[in-house]
Amino acid sequence: MTTPTASVERRVPEAVHRRRWAILGVLMLSLLIVVLDNSILNVAIKTISTPAPTGLGATQSELEWAINAYTLVFAGLLFTAGLLGDRLGRKKTLLAGLAVFGAGSALAAESGSPAQLIAFRALMGLGAAFVMPATLAVLMNVFERDEQPKAIGIWAGGVGLAIAIGPITGGVLLAHFWWGSVFLINVPIVVLALGLMIWLVPDSRDPRPGRVDIVGVVLSVVGLVLLVYGIIKGGQLADFGDAKVLATIAAGLAVLALFVVYEKRSDHPSIDVTYFRNKVFSAAIAAIALVFFALMGVTFFSVFYTQSVRGYSALQTGLLMLPLAAAQMIFAPRARLLVDRFGNRATTTAGMIVIAAMLAAFATLKADTPIWILEVVFFLMGTGMAHIMTPTSVVIMQALPREKAGSASALSNTFRQVGGALGIAVLGSVLSTTYRTSIEDKLSLLPAGIRHTAGESIEATLGVAAKLGPNGKALVTPANDAFLHAMHVTALWGSGVAVIGAIVVALFLPGKAPVGQSGKEEEQLVAADH
Structure with missing residues (x-):
């Protein structure tokens, strides 16, 4: 009885097979809004930190939690969502996740305080946790094995697309509407995705699901x-x-x-910790976590650099970040060519070194640095990212048996989300601490009641300066100088993290396989490291 059931699960019905590319389009639409939301929020950070009625007057800590509430709930529930999808049906959990995400988006748009925004962002994270693993599970079910790599490549390309259009979309919305529009835009996309999913996407489930952990x-x-x-x-x-x-x-x-x-x-563990006995698998997972740790932290402070120090609008900031996403879209599909020529170790180590160098380059930026230099830095960062994510994803999928591909993918995504969340927390804290230390002596003449608030962030200092009128102008230059110093220190911390990542992948990722040895290499990757 077991064998026929398993074979039915693997066989793709002819009707579904004909619709597979349309189904992939629907899955990418679902993926788009999950990724799009975070990249839109990065552009809206400055606006949300502005006092009411323009924003919510959120502190830097509250802004960090608005991002972390989403990513932590998302990462923490990924495996549970995957297990429920296996038990109840992936289409059902995908539809439920989209509905929750849409409801959370609508509520977040109407938030009346930073606390409400954080709570509704957590609700959005809950919905997203059910969307992400289900999309890949459905994809694996409707494509034959020989087309799966191509389909997954296109699916992953949706992330680069979302990163590219997110900041621009956010900038356009903030230029014409209130800050809540960056969340409300998700609702019509969710409604469209739900309709197409009900029509096109088939359901599937594991015939022998495990218990929920x-x-x-x-x-x-x-x-x-x-x-x-x-x-x-x-x-x-x-x-x-x-x-x-x-x-x-x-x-x-x-x-x-x-x-x-x-x-x-x-x-019935949600994470099989024995996976990490395989050093190749652990190194690839660590590389993903470390690179997103550095990237998310940089994205967080670069928004304040372009908007607060340089005076660019939210839309202009979105356009300035376009080279980062464009480089990923250009090079991610081609990174495999370098892997074939030089191997995973050399390609990924080089990508990490490029990331470390570009983070260090942030430590040289000043208030009047030509903006094209920032664009080059962003483009090279995107290039480095492309040559890290593609090779490590391949390594992760090869390091475990094929029947564990879903777990490997979910674990990779969990560490990516947690790495990003910790990057914002750690590097955001470094930024905040350094800024406060640098600006403290300049705030000594302010009343004690507002001195602490004014030292929280550059936006807080500039906000106090604006309220003081002509007397507050003397705070603007010291605030910019203090922020630049804090940004330089934070960038060097991020660069150090990327260097650690480079060392990890250089030591543990596999090198170039000898000609005719690819099959043996895959067997070695699958074997657990003892």
Whole structure:
């Protein structure tokens, strides 16, 4: 009985096979809004930080949580969402996830406070967690094995497209509408995707689904939230030695350690920790986490550099970031050619070194640096990203048996999201702490009540300066200088993280396979490292 069932699961019905490219288009539309939302939000950060009625007057810590609430819930629930998709049907969970994401978007658009925005962003993350793994699972079900690499390549290209159009779309919306429009734009796209999905996408499920790992999910979410909250609080207080900060971080690490122990002993773990015995798999996962750690942190502070220091509008900022996404769209599909010629290790290490060099280049930017230099930096960063993500994704998929491909993909995405969230938290905290230290002596003449608030971020300082009228103009130049110094320090931290990533992949990723040895290489990758 088991064998026929399994063979039916693998066989693609002829009717579905004919519609596979249309189905891929619907899946990409679903992926688009999940990725688009984060890139749109990056452009809206400055507007949301502006006091009401223009924005919500969010502090830098609240802005970080508006982003992290989404990414942490998303990352924490990815595996549970995948297990429920296997149990209940991937189409059902995909439809439910889109509906929740759309509802969260509508509520976020009407947020009346930063706390509400954070809560509704978490709701959006909940919906997105059910969308992402289900799209790849459906894709694998409707395409034959020989077309799957091509389909996955196009699917992944949707991320580059979303990164490219997100900031521009956000800039256009902010130029003509209120800040909430960057979330409300998701609603009509969700409605369209739901209609097309009901019509085109077939349902599928695992004939032998595992049990849902509720305890594991709770432990992972609690641990990550405590860890990131402690890091953000340390930046907010400008004191990582504070007892509460240290206690929160320690509690987060303890819960995550408990999570690993529980998953190791569980007979239905959400994450099979034995995967990490394979050094190649672990190195590739680490590379993805580290590069997104650096990238998300840079994206966070570059928005303030272009808008607050350079005076560009939200739309102009979106256009300035276009080279980053364009480079990924150009080089990601072609990165495999370099891998074939030079191997995974050389290609990925070179990509990491390029990322590290471009982050270090941020430490040279000034208030009057020609803007074309920033564009070159963004383009080269995108080029480096393309030559990291494609090779590591291939390595991850080859490092585990083919029947574990779904788990490998979900684990990769989890670390990408967590790496990005921690990047914003850690590098955002470094930025905040350095800025406060640099601007503190310039705020000594301000009343004690507003001195602390004015030192939180460059936007807060400029906001106080605007309220003081002519007397506040003296704060503008020191605020810009303090931010540039903080940006330089933060960029060098990010560069250091990228260097660590380069060392990891140089040591553990496989090199170029000898001619005629590709089959043996794949066997070696699949074998667990003991």
